[in-house]
Amino acid sequence: MKMKLIITFFTCLLLFSVxxxxxxxxxxxxxxxxxxxxxxxxxxxxxxxxxxxxxFNIGLGADIPLWGDFSVQPTFQYAKRGFVVGQTYSVGWGANFKASTSYLELPVDFVYSPAFGHGNLLLGVGPYVGYGTGGRWRTDNPVLMDDIMIDNQGELVFQNDASYGNLGTYVLARPWDYGLHGKVGYRLFGRYLIQLEHQQGLKNLNPHWSGFDNGNSLKNSSWALSVGYQL
Known part of the structure; x- marks a missing residue:
């Protein structure tokens, strides 16, 4: 896990150095x-x-020219994500389960930006990689775990194996995520950015239990409206 994080860090560093x-x-x-x-x-x-x-997301990115109106745009960002389960689901969550998660992410879009009006259209698509750093869960009422009643809130963690952890800790998913990222936007006067972005996870994040796979599938999905300023 630590090695993958180190590789991702140096990949970001290499892109920004280039x-x-x-x-x-x-x-x-x-x-x-x-x-x-x-x-x-x-x-x-x-x-x-x-x-x-x-x-919300906050990020720092670069626009690296390739040829003509084409460029590559890596963006290193911190994202707060989550979901709400308002009813009982067959995959195992109870009613009114609220999850708040944090991710470090690196989408790398290949962008076509033709001139249009007082700026440029932005049409981009590419892969992304993310790493879940943690989060919190909350329910409306106290929760029964095995035969122990605990509080109605606790810590969310990202692990490959869900068979170990502290009482009140919920293993949500595997930490490493990847998938596709796309965006449509506009850059006004070469400075001001507004973009509609979509991110769809491709990796099954469902953790194993002591090596046993229960067959469930879990994948991230998100939409975002972003504004930015080009330095």
Whole structure:
């Protein structure tokens, strides 16, 4: 796990170093309001989706020219995500389960930005990688875990194996995530950015239990409206 985090860090560092050397690279800062959720299914392929939860993203990115109107745009960001289960689901959550999660993410979009009016259209698509750093859970009433009654809130953690942890800790998902990222936006006067972004996880984040796979599937999904400023 630590090795993967180190690799991701140095990948970011390499991208930004290349950007600095290129000389024509433009940096941007951005913030977003997001609506995130998870998509779950059980071994019988019954699809379920909890209610979305509002969060936010903040990030620092670069626009690295390739040729013509094409460029590559990596953005390192911190994202607050989550979901709400308002009823009992077959995958195991009880009623009124509210999750708030935190991720470090790196979407890398290949962007086409033709001139349009007083600025440029932004059409981008590419992969992303993310790492879950933790979170909190809450319910309306105290929760019974095995034969022990605990409080109505606790810590969310990201682990590959859900068979160990502290009392009141809920192992939500595996920490490493990846998938597809896309955006449509506009850059006004070469400075001001507004973008509609979508992120769809492809990795099954459902953790194992002492090596046993229960067959459930869990994947992240989110929409975001971001604004930014190009330095």
């Amino acid at each position: 950007a600095q050397v290129a000389g024509q690279v433009h940096w941007h800062v951005q913030a977003a309001i997001n609506s995130s959720n998870i998509r779950v299914s059980d071994p019988l392929n019954r699809q379920e989706s909890p209610d979305a939860r509002i969060g």
